[in-house]
Amino acid sequence: xxxTYDVVIIGGGPGGYNCAIRAGQLGLKTACIExxxxxxxxxxxxxxxxxxxxxHASQMYASAQNDFAGMGIKVGKLELDLPTMMAxxxxxxxxxxxxxxxxxxxxKVDRIHGKGKIVGKGKVEVTAADxxxxxxxxxxxxxxxxxEPTSLPxxxxxxxxxxxxxxxxxxxxxxKRLVLIGAGVIGLEMGSVWAxxxxxxxxxxxxxxxxxPADAEVAKEAQKTFKKQGLEFRLGMKVTxxxxxxxxxxxxMEPAKGGDSETIDADVVIVAVxxxxxxxxxxxxxIGVSPDKRxxxxxxxxQFKVADGVWAVGDCIPGPMLAHKAEDDGTAVAELIAxxxxxxxxxxxxxxxxxxxxxxxxxxxxxxxxxxxxxxxxGKFPFMANSRARTNHETVGFVKILAEKGTDRILGAHMIGVxxxxxxxxxxxxMEFGAASEDVARTSHAHPTLSEAVRQxxxxxxxxxxxx
Ligand code: FAD
Numbered sequence: 001x002x003x004t005y006d007v008v009i010i011g012g013g014p015g016g017y018n019c020a021i022r023a024g025q026l027g028l029k030t031a032c033i034e035x036x037x038x039x040x041x042x043x044x045x046x047x048x049x050x051x052x053x054x055x056h057a058s059q060m061y062a063s064a065q066n067d068f069a070g071m072g073i074k075v076g077k078l079e080l081d082l083p084t085m086m087a088x089x090x091x092x093x094x095x096x097x098x099x100x101x102x103x104x105x106x107x108k109v110d111r112i113h114g115k116g117k118i119v120g121k122g123k124v125e126v127t128a129a130d131x132x133x134x135x136x137x138x139x140x141x142x143x144x145x146x147x148e149p150t151s152l153p154x155x156x157x158x159x160x161x162x163x164x165x166x167x168x169x170x171x172x173x174x175x176k177r178l179v180l181i182g183a184g185v186i187g188l189e190m191g192s193v194w195a196x197x198x199x200x201x202x203x204x205x206x207x208x209x210x211x212x213p214a215d216a217e218v219a220k221e222a223q224k225t226f227k228k229q230g231l232e233f234r235l236g237m238k239v240t241x242x243x244x245x246x247x248x249x250x251x252x253m254e255p256a257k258g259g260d261s262e263t264i265d266a267d268v269v270i271v272a273v274x275x276x277x278x279x280x281x282x283x284x285x286x287i288g289v290s291p292d293k294r295x296x297x298x299x300x301x302x303q304f305k306v307a308d309g310v311w312a313v314g315d316c317i318p319g320p321m322l323a324h325k326a327e328d329d330g331t332a333v334a335e336l337i338a339x340x341x342x343x344x345x346x347x348x349x350x351x352x353x354x355x356x357x358x359x360x361x362x363x364x365x366x367x368x369x370x371x372x373x374x375x376x377x378x379g380k381f382p383f384m385a386n387s388r389a390r391t392n393h394e395t396v397g398f399v400k401i402l403a404e405k406g407t408d409r410i411l412g413a414h415m416i417g418v419x420x421x422x423x424x425x426x427x428x429x430x431m432e433f434g435a436a437s438e439d440v441a442r443t444s445h446a447h448p449t450l451s452e453a454v455r456q457x458x459x460x461x462x463x464x465x466x467x468x
Contacts, residue, residue, distance in 0.1 A: 007337055008124045008138040010116035010282070013041020014225070014323040015314025016144030017100050019330030024107030026338040031136060032109050033116035033126055039100040040093075042148050042315075042325040049096055050169045053089035056355050058196040070393060080197060082174065110387070112136075118143075118283035118349050119361050122309060127284075140309050140337050143297060144330065145282060147275040147315035152181070153250075154241030161249055161268055162242055165190065168270045174198045175268035181239050181252050183210035185353050187272030188222075191231055192355045194268075201231045203265060208236040213351065215365035215414035217400065222359055222416055225396055229356075241271050247281075277316035291316075297407050302342065304333050311337070320344045352374025352421040357397045359423035363412030363431060366402065375405035381418045381436060381453045388448040394418040399457040401437055408436035408461070411438050419450045426454055437461040 006025045009016045012034030038045055057352045064078055068098030086173040104111045113125040119203050124136045147162040151157055159167035168190045180191040183205035200460055203210070203226075210226075210233065211219045211334065223233060236256045249269055254261040263461040276296040285289065287307045291297050297312045313334045316327030325346065353449075382398045383389035385398040386421070397417030403410050413427040419463040440458035445451050459465045 005031050005110075005136060005138040006034065006335070006354040007031070007140045007142060008136050009117075010118075010124065011041065011146055011316060012036075012039040012100070012111070013146045013326065014043050015106065015144070015326035015330045016041065017297070017341060018315060018327040019095075019142050019144060019334045020109045021107045022102050022108045022331045022334035023239075023337065024104070026334060026340075028334070028338060030107075031138075032104060032111050033112045033114060035113075035115040035138075037113065038093075038097040039104070040097040043326075044093060044097050044100070044133055046166045046404065050089050051165070051186075051193070051371050052354055053171065054068070054193045055189060055356075057085045057088065059299045059356050060192045062196040067393065067464055078454045080174070080201040082172070086170065086172075092304050105217070108322065114374045114395055115281070117281060118286050118310075120286050121356075136267070141287075141309065142330075142333055142337075143282065143306070143316060144314050145281075145312065145316050146326075147273050147321055148278045149271070150274050150276050151271050152239055152273055155181075155239070155269075155270060155271060156244075158244075163268065163270055163283070165272065166255075167193075168268075168272075169270065175266070176200065177203070178267045178268050179204060179249075179264060179266040179272065180272060181251075181285070182272035182274070183235070184212065184274070185209075185269065185351070188353060188355055189370065190270050190272060192226070192229070195230055197465075199268075202234060202266075203231055203431060204237050204239055204251070204253055206233045206236070206238050210235070211353065211359070211372035214353075214359060215361060215400070215412075216367055218359055218361065218365075219415050221354075221355075221397060222355070224353070225357060225416075258434045271460075275315065275321055279316060288329070302336075304329060304336065304342075319344075320349050320351065322349060322351065325349045326421070339463060345432075348431050351438075352424065352426045354421060357417045358419065358421040359416045360420040361412065361414045362424055362428050363410065364402070365412055365414055369402060369411060374411065376402045376411060377405050377408075377437075377461050378402055379457045379462070379465070381456035381460055381465060383450070383453055386448075386450060386453045388450050388452070388455070389417070391448065392418070398415070399423070399453045400459040401440070401454075401460045401461055403437040408438055410435055410440070410458075413457075415454075417450070418446070423451050423454055426451065 006028035009032045023030040030337045040170045094261045114128040178199040249266045312327035315321045328344040336342035350362040380400045384395040402412045437458040445455045
């Protein structure tokens with residue numbers, strides 16, 4: 001049986017489903033193919049959503065253990081009920097994936113369950129779970145197949161003892177000794193969850209710093225705070241293998257700059273060393289598209305067009321591997337296909353690390369500005385001097401705003417502190433409108449709120465910080 005569509009999207013993650021919904025809204029006849037039974041992709045099933053559900057629950061547990069007494073709240077014997085914690089996480093995932101299904105239906109998108117393969121210009125073959133194949137005919141194909149975790153030589157992932165994010169989000173018991181390979185965003189979020197629930201966490205990182213894309217001053221403050229929370233850091237270390245013994249795991253490593261190797265024991269190892277685009281068996285060769293050596297599909301025209309009538313969005317193309325970036329890509333492509341304008345400014349895509357404290361940034365950091373020879377002025381404000389942070393007993397961290405010398409245009413903002421994942425949006429809006437830091441400094445912010453720290457940092461650029 002053959003059908004003709006305006007758009008066939010391969011992949012039902014944030015890139016794919018947002019593209020499908022927008023295409024449906026724009027009146028395009030649209031199909032979205034997803035090989036898993038649940039829509040939502042990595043983000044909803046094994047990424048953003050389950051990790052945030054566990055980060056929130058584990059933080060409540062940690063707060064009850066460490067912070068309540070200082071607030072005058074006495075609790076009886078605290079007990080962890082891990083199965084219930086995991087069940088509430090699953091409930092959040094289930095509700096949201098069903099929500100995506102509803103939205104596709106509401107916008108008249110055909111949701112097709114199966115594995116999609118491009119078999120020529122305007123042709124996508126779908127193989128269902130029972131092996132039955134159908135070919136869909138379409139004017140436009142959108143590749144939204146996302147990414148998969150990478151590993152290291154000498155490490156065999158089993159998702160039980162040696163795990164990626166998938167296994168780390170579903171452990172059935174709190175491991176006594178947990179080793180985390182990779183001090184990036186995903187690793188630190190997962191390490192924080194299990195440290196709060198009682199694991200002794202050691203973080204092994206090849207580089208001599210944590211969170212490589214973050215501003216160095218923010219990363220340094222973060223490491224100091226995580227260390228106080230009990231995470232042990234072994235920086236500048238190269239992991240060479242993980243041996244699976246019956247009673248334990250033995251992880252071998254050596255200094256990245258060379259030197260004697262050593263081993264550490266663990267009950268669970270989380271491998272969080274990065275992700276690569278997932279394009280396996282996609283039939284890219286049939287339309288003359290070959291990904292680069294990292295597997296990234298490169299556009300040939302504009303940001304998203306990879307061949308005539310073929311577009312790609314999300315984790316499988318250049319740009320930050322983030323759900324909101326994939327969503328923006330998907331929306332832009334649907335609009336381009338409908339003959340409208342569509343563009344995403346990757347410099348204005350915010351990054352958030354949902355640890356405690358949170359870390360957030362947008363735009364360029366100090367190292368990038370220095371490397372580019374840009375003259376800038378810095379305004380910095382500590383949460384220790386913010387009245388709301390003081391009342392909440394959450395005074396760790398600061399807000400830093402960087403503005404161009406002369407024009408005062410905001411070039412970047414870098415924050416660490418409780419709630420900064422929400423506060424970064426203010427700077428995204430300001431930067432979208434090409435604001436000067438004085439615009440933020442002269443905008444009224446409610447008192448007492450944490451967001452006053454953003455205003456004070458902007459005032460700092462102007463040289464007239466007021467609070468304390
Ligand atoms: P995906 O979400 O990976 O979706 C791709 C979909 O395509 C999948 O469902 C896959 O099954 C399907 N597919 C692949 N090939 C085929 C095929 N041939 N046929 C049919 N279907 C196919 N980002 C954030 O912004 N915030 C966060 O807090 C955050 N937390 C994260 C935490 C973890 C642990 C991880 C791993 C990631 C996190 N991310 C976060 C990143 C985010 O999940 C991704 O950037 C986002 O999911 C990318 O969306 P996508 O649509 O490009 O791909």
